[in-house]
Amino acid sequence: MQLRVRALESILTEKGYVDPASLDLLVETYEKKIGPRNGAHIVAHAWVDAGFRERLFKDATSAVHELGYGGRGGEHLQALENTPKRHNIVVCTLCSCYPWPVLGLPPVWYKSAPYRSRTVIDPRGVLRDFGVELPAETEVRVWDSTAELRYMVVPMRPAGTDGWSEERLAELVTRDSMIGTGLAKRPEQVK
Amino acid sequence: MNGAQDMGGMQGFGPVVKEPNEPVFHDDWERRAFALTMAMGATGLWNIDIGRAARESLPPAQYLTNSYYKIWFTALEKLIAERGLVAPDEVAAGKALHPAKPVRTAKPQDIAKLIDNGTPYTRTPPAPARFKVGERVRAKVMNPATHTRLPRYVRGHTGIVEHVRGCHSFPDSCATGRGENPQWLYTVSFSGRELWGAEADASVKVSVDAWEPYLEPA
Numbered sequence: 001m002q003l004r005v006r007a008l009e010s011i012l013t014e015k016g017y018v019d020p021a022s023l024d025l026l027v028e029t030y031e032k033k034i035g036p037r038n039g040a041h042i043v044a045h046a047w048v049d050a051g052f053r054e055r056l057f058k059d060a061t062s063a064v065h066e067l068g069y070g071g072r073g074g075e076h077l078q079a080l081e082n083t084p085k086r087h088n089i090v091v092c093t094l095c096s097c098y099p100w101p102v103l104g105l106p107p108v109w110y111k112s113a114p115y116r117s118r119t120v121i122d123p124r125g126v127l128r129d130f131g132v133e134l135p136a137e138t139e140v141r142v143w144d145s146t147a148e149l150r151y152m153v154v155p156m157r158p159a160g161t162d163g164w165s166e167e168r169l170a171e172l173v174t175r176d177s178m179i180g181t182g183l184a185k186r187p188e189q190v191k
Numbered sequence: 192m193n194g195a196q197d198m199g200g201m202q203g204f205g206p207v208v209k210e211p212n213e214p215v216f217h218d219d220w221e222r223r224a225f226a227l228t229m230a231m232g233a234t235g236l237w238n239i240d241i242g243r244a245a246r247e248s249l250p251p252a253q254y255l256t257n258s259y260y261k262i263w264f265t266a267l268e269k270l271i272a273e274r275g276l277v278a279p280d281e282v283a284a285g286k287a288l289h290p291a292k293p294v295r296t297a298k299p300q301d302i303a304k305l306i307d308n309g310t311p312y313t314r315t316p317p318a319p320a321r322f323k324v325g326e327r328v329r330a331k332v333m334n335p336a337t338h339t340r341l342p343r344y345v346r347g348h349t350g351i352v353e354h355v356r357g358c359h360s361f362p363d364s365c366a367t368g369r370g371e372n373p374q375w376l377y378t379v380s381f382s383g384r385e386l387w388g389a390e391a392d393a394s395v396k397v398s399v400d401a402w403e404p405y406l407e408p409a
Contacts, residue, residue: 093199
């Protein structure tokens with residue numbers, strides 16, 4: 001693949017269809033600048049600021065813009081609230097739709113056939129692959145991203161974190177907890 | 192189209208395997224394939240739906256065995272070839288042999304704007320929404336041979352409109368050069384048992400985002 005990709009890049013550059021400096025910038029942005037830390041910041045902020053939390057569930061696109069996030073792949077963002085009664089999990093069965101501005105590019109497993117095929121028919125089985133076992137009475141709500149809406153899960157704030165700063169809380173928020181294949185870390189998991 | 196991309200509900204692929212400390216890209220060609228896809232997309236020569244349609248039309252055996260970036264890159268090669276941007280003899284020679292077509296090239300100074308602005312898909316509604324929140328709707332039984340975003344596993348099943356999401360450009364039209372044809376978009380939820388039968392987990396609910404032409408009253 002290396003040779004095939006390099007050859008095409010070189011022809012496209014020679015013909016002026018792409019600018020290699022633009023390609024470098026695209027790679028740098030998505031490899032270094034945009035990632036799940038953005039989402040963790042948003043979730044931690046929602047845990048400490050009730051007003052922001054309300055705005056986030058009402059209009060996530062505008063709310064995350066307050067914190068400086070948004071743009072491509074997050075034009076129509078929706079935040080999903082996990083509660084003791086309902087656990088949300090996000091999938092794109094048809095391709096790889098994922099909220100880029102808040103989580104970065106998706107991991108390989110998110111784009112893989114096992115995840116895309118099974119999450120809609122056996123979400124609890126998928127959760128078990130991630131080591132997550134939910135109470136039988138919890139509703140498991142699967143969101144298949146079939147349009148340009150992009151979903152992020154707001155996990156429940158773990159017990160024992162009263163009085164924690166937003167920065168410290170953000171360390172508990174994993175990428176998987178914002179896809180719904182995980183839960184936020186417990187305080188003892190980050191010590 | 193009923194291609195290999197429409198895999199919701201298929202069985203036998205095995206467990207989801209998570210890679211510890213997964214890097215954003217696994218190889219340098221993945222970096223370049225990603226950036227080339229983005230940069231060529233920014234020329235405006237095709238839209239996101241045409242791009243998805245190109246990936247989905249790969250033969251199923253190929254789609255299911257190639258890595259995701261390989262699927263992206265193969266589709267990109269196809270889109271470029273179809274538009275005559277690079278000729279087969281140029282691919283064979285590994286260099287440009289013919290004059291370039293006029294193309295809007297994404298310059299480094301355009302990239303931040305491209306990423307920060309994104310491309311919103313909401314449009315002015317041509318008519319009022321047909322369905323309202325709480326209404327029962329059925330996903331139509333349909334099998335278009337061209338691009339669609341209604342997965343097979345919901346077709347023919349009855350769900351509830353949970354949200355009305357505004358009017359969005361319609362992929363089935365956009366992918367086939369029939370214009371944006373904006374349509375109302377709804378989040379429709381289905382019970383696990385409605386989709387998968389009486390033995391299915393009663394605590395599961397699944398939603399899709401469905402454009403109005405995909406739905407009928409139930």
